Amino acid sequence: MTLEREAASNVAKVLSEALPYIRRYVGKTLVIKYGGNAMENDDLKTGFARDIVLMKAVGIHPVVVHGGGPQIGDLLKRLSIESHFIDGMRVTDSQTMDVVEMVLGGHVNKDIVNLINRHGGSAIGLTGxxxxxxxxxxxxxxxxTPEMTTPEIIDFGHVGEVTGINTDLLNMLTKGDFIPVIAPIGVGPNGESYNINADFVAGKVxxxxxxxxxxxxxNIAGLMDKQGQVLTGLTTAQVDGLIEDGTIYGGMLPKIRCALEAVQGGVTTAHIVDGRVPNAVLLEIFTDTGVGTLISNSKPAA
Structure with missing residues (x-):
């Protein structure tokens, strides 16, 4: 077999494997939180944009929620505004919130929208x-702490949590063949702005x-056991057990809790995906093996 025929045969094999998944997800909504290395490497950025455009082209409705912590940190540093963190979370005063809105709602959001549109999509940038x-x-x-008689209230400034999502807007856009790209900035009852963790916004959306x-x-291969092997096909009960026995700890806990809450709130499956892998989104959706950890309320069918 010539190299050209072998390459063509591999393409046909990939398409054949993907076809049942495409049929399964036509008309379905998939929410993708975009961040980490996938947002910083040019090849991965291009691959991500193409993945999103292809999903829309075959009849799937992608909704993108993006982060931008490093970009916020870079601009704060250039403006000589000192960043403060408590337990890994950025304290967001009024001055920092202005920068967050500028970076997330402006620069980062529009870069992603432009990239998707350059590859044939119709993306629309939004903030909360x-x-x-x-x-x-x-x-x-x-x-x-055990030494305290009453709890300490920690003030993170303009850091918020989601109380509601305008689904009418998102449904109108997705049904109109647009791809929503959302910056995780929320709005309070009096019009105040809030900086919200992008994972939690994606989960609530x-x-x-x-x-x-x-x-x-x-930026990791997925949820791993104590031997460093990637775990997948997990139920919510199994994940709870992994938290209790200490397998899941530290910085991975918030992401896992976000995935758990989403599944318990009606999302069919949640995935922790290795964004360092080219075309990670398509590989996780359209192949038998995937590139991450899948969590659902019940064990996937064999």
Whole structure:
């Protein structure tokens, strides 16, 4: 077999494997949280944009929610605005919130929209302030140690949590063949802006839309056991057990809890996906093996 025929045969094999998945997900909504290495490497950025355009072309409705922490940090540094973190979370005062809105709602959002459109898509950039897309309230965090008689209230400033999602807007866009690209900025009852973790926004958007899948792109291969092997096909009960026995800990906990809440809130499956892998989104959706960890309420059929 010549190299050309072998290449053609491989393409046909890939398409044959993908066809049942395409049929299964036509007309379904998939929410993808885009961040990490996938947002910073030019080849991965191009691959991601093409993946999103292809999904829309075959009749799937992708909704993209993006982060931008490193870009916010870079601009704050250039403006000589000092960043403060508590337990890994950025304290967002009024000055920092202005930068967050500038970076997420402007620069990063429009770059992603432009990239998708350059590859044949029809993306529209949004923040939570557009048509009240992401309603939010100030996040209240309490911390208590054995030495404290009462809990300590930690003030993160303009850091918020989601209270509601305008699904009418998103449904109108997806049914109109547009691809929503959402910056995780929420709006409070009095018009105040809130900086919200992009994973949690993606999870709440997926819940509100009753999405088929929530996909969280990250910089690791997936959820791993204590031997370093990637775990997949997990039920929510199994994930709870992995949290209890200490397999899941530290920085992975918030992402896993986000995935759990989404599945428990009506999303069919949640995926922790290795965003460092080229075409990771398509590989996770359209192949038998995937490139990450799948979580559902029940064991997938054999």
């Amino acid at each position: 302030k557009d048509a009240g897309l992401i309603q939010a309230k100030k996040m209240v965090v309490k911390r208590q 997926a819940e509100a839309l009753k999405a088929e899948k929530l996909m969280l792109l990250t």
